[in-house]
Structures are given as C-alpha cells and as structure tokens.
Amino acid sequence: MKILGVSAFYHDSAAALLRDGVILAAAQEERFTRKKHDSEFPRAAIDYCLAEGGLTLGDIDAVVFYDKPFIKFERLLETYLAFAPRGFESFRMAMPLWLREKLFQKDLLRSEFKQWAPDFDWQNKLLFCEHHLSHAASAFFPSPFDEAVVLTMDGVGEWATTSVAIGRGNSLTMQQEIHFPHSLGLLYSAFTYYCGFKVNSGEYKLMGLAPYGQPRFAGLIREHLIDVKADGSFRLNMDYFDYCTGLRMTNARFDTLFGAPARKANEELTQRHMDIAASIQQVLEEVVIQLARGLRKEYGIPNICLAGGVALNCVANGKLLRDGAFNDIWIQPAAGDAGGALGAALAAYHLNKGQPRIRRNGSHDAMQGSYLGPAFVQSDIEQRLTAAGAKFSVLQDEALIDTCAEGLADGKALGWVQGRMEFGPRALGGRSILGDPRSPTMQKTLNLRVKYRESFRPFAPSVLREDAAEWFELDTDSPYMLLVADVVNARRRSMTAEEEALFGIEKLNVPRSEIPAVTHVDYSARIQTVHAETNPRYHALISRFKAQTGCPVLVNTSFNVRGEPIVCTPEDAFRCFMGCEIELLAVGNCLLRKEDQDPALKLDYKNAFELD
Known part of the structure; x- marks a missing residue:
C-alpha cells in the first residue's frame, strides 16, 4: 500500500511517501524552491517523493492532506464574530483569500494534482486528517514505543493548540484538547514578536537569547498573561494579545506591562530583551513539565512522544527528560508543520486503512535518522x-x-x-x-x-553516541538535536571572578569548557548523538x-x-x-x-x- 502525505498553504509545505508503512521519502518544498518556509503547494517535494519510490501518482492508494480547511475556516469566522467589531480590518483582508483558496481547498488540491494524474480517483482517494492528529501520528507511529502518551503543542491547528492522545500498537486515540486562542506556541511567538524577531522562524533566536538573561519578568507573565492549573492546563489573558483580531501579536497593554514598545528588527538587543527571553523560556518550561506530570499521573504510561512547533524547543525537552515524569521521551524531528505531511500519511495507513505497525527491535525508531531526502550518486x-x-x-x-x-x-x-x-x-x-x-x-x-x-x-x-556521557550530562540517544544538556563538570573551565561578574552578551567570548564553540553561556549544549x-x-x-x-x-x-x-x-x-x-x-x-x-x-x- 502506497500513501502520499502533503502539508501546504500555511508554512513549511512538505510531502512524504509511505510504502506498506515504511517511510520511503520526505522533504520540505523550501529545499527545492530555495524559498525559506515555502508554503506553496509542494510540487517539487511530491515529484521527489514519487521519483524516490519509482512511482507515478496513479500508483498511489491514497493522498492525505494534513489538516481540515473547512474547520479552520469555521474557527476564523467564529473568532472574528466573537471579537466583533474589533479586528474588522484584518477580517476584511483575510476573507477574500479564505474564500478563494482555503474554503474550497479540496477543489484546489484536485486541480493541483491533475498535472500528475488527470484520471485519479479523487472522490475516494483524497483524504483529510485533522491537524493535531497528523502531528500526533508523526510522533507516535515512528517512535520506538508500543504504548505512549502523545503531547502535541503548537500555535494552532483547526481549533486545538495543545492536545493529548494515547498510542497503543496501531491505534491512536485523541483524549484532551486546549483550544484557540489559548496557546503555548502563540504565547512564545508573541514574545518572539515583542523582542523583534520574525514569528514562525525567530523562536529559535528567542530560545538562544534566553541564557544571556535573568528571568526577572517571569512573575509578571504568570500573574498577568497565563493562568496554569495544577494539571498543567492553562488559559491566556487575551487583554494583552492582538493575534485574534489584529495584524500583530501583542498590543499597547502588553507594551505597558513590560515597560516599552516591541523592539524593531534593526534595533539593538539590550539586557532587558535578554531578561524577557529568559522569562518566557522559564514559564514555557514550567508549563510543559506541569502538563507532563499531570499526564503521567492521569494515564500511568511511562513513555511520552512530542510533536508540534513547541516540541522544537530543545531546552524545554531536555528539562522534561531530566524531570523524570516520564521514563523515556521521543520527539518527532520534523515536529513542525512539515512533519504533518508524514503524520497524515501514517494516520491514513494505520487508522484509516487499519494496517499494523512494523515491529522494531531495539531502541532505534522508524525515521532512519531522518535522512529521507534526495541523495546523489x-x-x-x-x-x-x-x-x-x-x-x-x-x-x-x-x-x-x-x-x-x-x-x-x-x-x-x-x-x-x-x-x-x-x-x-x-x-x-x-x-x-x-x-x-x-x-x-x-x-x-x-x-x-x-x-x-x-x-x-x-x-x-x-558527538559519537558511545562517547556522549563522557562529555555531556546525557546518556541517552539524541539523534535529532532536540535535547539540551550541560557539559560535564570534568570538561568545564573554572571561571574567574571577573568573568563570573559579566552580564548579557559580554559573556559570549568567555571560553567555558574544553569545547567552547558548542558550550552556551549557561554550560548547556544542544546535542546530536551520532x-x-x-x-x-x-x-x-x-x-x-x-x-x-x-x-x-x-x-x-x-x-x-x-x-x-x-x-x-x-x-x-x-x-x-x-x-x-x-x-x-x-x-x-x-x-x-x-x-x-x-x-x-x-x-x-x-x-x-x-x-x-
């Protein structure tokens, strides 16, 4: 059975191909078009996948799209109605695009695919998978676990921003969801925007900036922006955010709370920005760990899988591993929307078609190191x-x-x-x-x-897997560079009193270990085991x-x-x-x-x- 998964039209378009449950190929469209985060229909990625499998589209048993556009349209419409008359301008700008492209996306997809196979049976072979189910499937089905809790956290799919599923064998059952506008991903993106970085790409910068600061604004965030319950579920105070109704992430009330307007991209980064980055990073980590502890207590399952854009926050992942709420953790390497293409295909194969998972011996997963793109002889x-x-x-x-x-x-x-x-x-x-x-x-x-x-x-x-524990406080597989751990004490360099007193970016050029080029200012490193x-x-x-x-x-x-x-x-x-x-x-x-x-x-x- 051959299944093609597709993600497109938001950001990081991609395609993935399965044959009898084995991942043959997967790639993002940006790598072929050379347009960063290309969101257009992934023609080149599909061409590559079909060529890698030696197939034509007519050979494919099902084509699966990674979300359900009509439900997403419903969320857009209901949000604007709920906040009316605020946000009319952004509503007016967005609606023509939605009516022209998104609402009738099934027809758009059919017309795009006609160039490969005009006679393809679209009525029966074009399938749609809910966004968070695509993410969850991408996390659980390739994982080494027969049973796991699956936690998906991102900006927003159709309605869900955070979801919990239970995976067992070839089954995956959605259990709980937190809905838009309450979103960890959008909260983090709001601070990305506020610190002058691009939303949906600058979140890595915010995470990298955090160790240069002190989390002196964390209390403000907890008090005013997010209400976290004992089980880790949360709600945001929308009085401070504009992403529901406007064309920016935060508003004037947010600026007042943090004492200044949002930084412009060309403005200098100050210690204050570093402290803000440290603060939101700390709050994100606290919420993720609290969510995980609640899930372990509720379901009693020792393994957890992660996907969604928040799962790319490798600092939070490393702290979750060290927290010990779960015995083992596995993170989909393409955790963002590109991975939704793979998840949609896997969901169709196992859930829609009822096919069994391929049993894997040992701890290695089914992602083949994530080396799934083109090679050249x-x-x-x-x-x-x-x-x-x-x-x-x-x-x-x-x-x-x-x-x-x-x-x-x-x-x-x-x-x-x-x-x-x-x-x-x-x-x-x-x-x-x-x-x-x-x-x-x-x-x-x-x-x-x-x-x-x-x-x-x-x-x-x-680092060579066999040597990892001699250099880092990590003795587990981290093949996808999604776990952060500290350099071991024996490899660290003692700091002078003058060096210890440095603040912010002044810390950058102080060697901290035998491997200073990969040792961050807090002695941490984002580790890939080879x-x-x-x-x-x-x-x-x-x-x-x-x-x-x-x-x-x-x-x-x-x-x-x-x-x-x-x-x-x-x-x-x-x-x-x-x-x-x-x-x-x-x-x-x-x-x-x-x-x-x-x-x-x-x-x-x-x-x-x-x-x-």
Missing part, C-alpha cells in the same frame, strides 16, 4: 559540480575522511554534503557545516563570517577527528547562510561555498578547496537573502 555529483564551474579532486573514502578530519583539526570550516538530505529543520550530518569545537573563536567565526547572523546564536555539538547505524560516514569522520585530537565532538550547523534554506543539491552547496567563508567542501567523494576556485564565481551571499 558520485558520477552525478561530478557532472553537476563541473557544470557549475567547480574545481575539485576525487578521493577514495579513507583519503576523504583523513583529509577532512585534518582540515577540521587545523581550524578550517568544512561544508559536508553526504548521502540523503535531512527531513526537518536540523542538519544532522547530511547537509552540514562542521568545525572544531575546541576553538574559542569558532562560534563567533561561523556566525559572523559563514552564517552571517547574530553573534549570540549557539551552535550544536555532534550513530554508525544511521550515518556511517559522518560517524567515521568524527571517529577520525577523535583519533587525531582526542575529541569525539564536532561543531555542526546547517549548511546555509541566514535566511536561506538548507542546501539540497551539489549546485546549492557550491553556490553557498562560494558565497561565504568556508575553506573546504566535501560533496560525496569530491573535495573542493576555496583557494582552487575561480574568483569570478565568488558570490555576495551576505546580502542575498532576507533576514530570518
């Missing part, structure tokens, strides 16, 4: 790079690993394009920029000279770096500049390589050195993309 790589004007040498596997490890140990930044592209927002050693974590200048160098982004943003360590079973070549590179340096850790950041989607093809990688200050690039077995390239091909990537 060596001959194709060479042809593509040659056509792009690249100068390269072709090395055997051992020589490539040796040369790259030596370059990293010498302090060079390495573009690493190997195997299948990752599905989800994180680069996991398939489309990565790598560096030496021992360098005290690597974090700042990568941010300012390679990524062209704010200097405060942290980088993640990739497994030989899912990415043998990346595991081999880190192993060779360890043999040369004694350090089983690399800096790993996504292969892109700020505002650009992660690279997909060899050509994407070469363009980015020529547009920033990476010294080495390995694509398959091709090795490129910056000094060998034609200077005429150098690009101005610093200003090529909109700020993220």
Whole structure:
C-alpha cells in the first residue's frame, strides 16, 4: 500500500511517501524552491517523493492532506464574530483569500494534482486528517514505543493548540484538547514578536537569547498573561494579545506591562530583551513539565512522544527528560508543520486503512535518522559540480575522511554534503557545516563570517553516541538535536571572578569548557548523538577527528547562510561555498578547496537573502 502525505498553504509545505508503512521519502518544498518556509503547494517535494519510490501518482492508494480547511475556516469566522467589531480590518483582508483558496481547498488540491494524474480517483482517494492528529501520528507511529502518551503543542491547528492522545500498537486515540486562542506556541511567538524577531522562524533566536538573561519578568507573565492549573492546563489573558483580531501579536497593554514598545528588527538587543527571553523560556518550561506530570499521573504510561512547533524547543525537552515524569521521551524531528505531511500519511495507513505497525527491535525508531531526502550518486555529483564551474579532486573514502578530519583539526570550516538530505529543520550530518569545537573563536567565526547572523546564536555539538556521557550530562540517544544538556563538570573551565561578574552578551567570548564553540553561556549544549547505524560516514569522520585530537565532538550547523534554506543539491552547496567563508567542501567523494576556485564565481551571499 502506497500513501502520499502533503502539508501546504500555511508554512513549511512538505510531502512524504509511505510504502506498506515504511517511510520511503520526505522533504520540505523550501529545499527545492530555495524559498525559506515555502508554503506553496509542494510540487517539487511530491515529484521527489514519487521519483524516490519509482512511482507515478496513479500508483498511489491514497493522498492525505494534513489538516481540515473547512474547520479552520469555521474557527476564523467564529473568532472574528466573537471579537466583533474589533479586528474588522484584518477580517476584511483575510476573507477574500479564505474564500478563494482555503474554503474550497479540496477543489484546489484536485486541480493541483491533475498535472500528475488527470484520471485519479479523487472522490475516494483524497483524504483529510485533522491537524493535531497528523502531528500526533508523526510522533507516535515512528517512535520506538508500543504504548505512549502523545503531547502535541503548537500555535494552532483547526481549533486545538495543545492536545493529548494515547498510542497503543496501531491505534491512536485523541483524549484532551486546549483550544484557540489559548496557546503555548502563540504565547512564545508573541514574545518572539515583542523582542523583534520574525514569528514562525525567530523562536529559535528567542530560545538562544534566553541564557544571556535573568528571568526577572517571569512573575509578571504568570500573574498577568497565563493562568496554569495544577494539571498543567492553562488559559491566556487575551487583554494583552492582538493575534485574534489584529495584524500583530501583542498590543499597547502588553507594551505597558513590560515597560516599552516591541523592539524593531534593526534595533539593538539590550539586557532587558535578554531578561524577557529568559522569562518566557522559564514559564514555557514550567508549563510543559506541569502538563507532563499531570499526564503521567492521569494515564500511568511511562513513555511520552512530542510533536508540534513547541516540541522544537530543545531546552524545554531536555528539562522534561531530566524531570523524570516520564521514563523515556521521543520527539518527532520534523515536529513542525512539515512533519504533518508524514503524520497524515501514517494516520491514513494505520487508522484509516487499519494496517499494523512494523515491529522494531531495539531502541532505534522508524525515521532512519531522518535522512529521507534526495541523495546523489558520485558520477552525478561530478557532472553537476563541473557544470557549475567547480574545481575539485576525487578521493577514495579513507583519503576523504583523513583529509577532512585534518582540515577540521587545523581550524578550517568544512561544508559536508553526504548521502540523503535531512527531513526537518536540523542538519544532522547530511547537509552540514562542521568545525572544531575546541576553538574559542569558532562560534563567533561561523556566525559572523559563514552564517552571517547574530553573534549570540549557539551552535550544536555532534558527538559519537558511545562517547556522549563522557562529555555531556546525557546518556541517552539524541539523534535529532532536540535535547539540551550541560557539559560535564570534568570538561568545564573554572571561571574567574571577573568573568563570573559579566552580564548579557559580554559573556559570549568567555571560553567555558574544553569545547567552547558548542558550550552556551549557561554550560548547556544542544546535542546530536551520532550513530554508525544511521550515518556511517559522518560517524567515521568524527571517529577520525577523535583519533587525531582526542575529541569525539564536532561543531555542526546547517549548511546555509541566514535566511536561506538548507542546501539540497551539489549546485546549492557550491553556490553557498562560494558565497561565504568556508575553506573546504566535501560533496560525496569530491573535495573542493576555496583557494582552487575561480574568483569570478565568488558570490555576495551576505546580502542575498532576507533576514530570518
């Protein structure tokens, strides 16, 4: 049985393909169109999935969309009626789009798919899955658990913003929901907006900024903005928010509460903004942990799965794991809307079609390391790079690993394009920029000279799974970079009294451990454990770096500049390589050195993309 899942028309459009319950392919549209968070119908992602499966659309048994547009339209209409006459202007602006596209989305989807198969049986084979059920299915069905509580938290689906389901075998039953406008995701996004970052993309910045501040506004948030019950359920005080009726997230009353208007994107970040970030991060963590404790008490199930945009808050995830309310935790790596495409397909296969789950031995999940995107054979790589004007040498596997490890140990930044592209927002050693974590200048160098982004943003360590506990306070799998833990005390550097007294961004350049490039100002790190079973070549590179340096850790950041989607093809990688200050690039077995390239091909990537 072959099922195609699709998410589109909000943000992060994607497609995913199942064959007999096995995930064959999944990818976001942005990687092909090169438009960050592309929300258009995912034509290129669907083309890729079908090609990867060797299929035409006529071979597909069901096409499943990740939410139910009519119910979403109902929520929009009821919200405006509830708040009338406030918000008429945004209602007037939104309604034509909804009437033209969203309300009649079934017809829109049919017309889009006609280019692949005009005679496809849309009446019976086009299915729709509720938004939070898509998220829940994406979290539970690929997980290693036979039974789990499934907690989904995001901005909003149709009505639900937070939902609880119970997964057992091939069943998944929705149990509880919190409805719009009461939303943890929208609360966090409101502070993202208030601190001057883009909603739906800048939440990572807010999380990265939080450790530079003190949570001195947390009491204000608890007292005025959110009412949390003993079981973790919550309500927001809508007097402070405008997202129901207006064209912005917060309002003048919110500004008064926090003592200033929202920061503009080009304004300086102050200690106050850092303290606000620390405050909302602390409150978010408290609510997530309280929710989890309530669910463990109510259902008694030892495992929890997470999905939805809030599940990408890896700091909260790490604290939830350490809290111990649940014995084990599994998070869908594509936890946002892109993962809804996969979840919709899985829900159709197991729930609509009644098919059993494939039993998995051991602790590894069904996501295959999330390496579900395109790969390129060596001959194709060479042809593509040659056509792009690249100068390269072709090395055997051992020589490539040796040369790259030596370059990293010498302090060079390495573009690493190997195997299948990752599905989800994180680069996991398939489309990565790598560096030496021992360098005290690597974090700042990568941010300012390679990524062209704010200097405060942290980088993640990739560590050999077998060595993780010797370097970090984590001895469990974290293959998707979705858990934060501290560097172990033995690897930390003692701070001087002067260094301890520093505040805010002044802390940035103080080395805190043996691996300062991946140690945040609070000694934390967003950890990826690397497994030989899912990415043998990346595991081999880190192993060779360890043999040369004694350090089983690399800096790993996504292969892109700020505002650009992660690279997909060899050509994407070469363009980015020529547009920033990476010294080495390995694509398959091709090795490129910056000094060998034609200077005429150098690009101005610093200003090529909109700020993220």
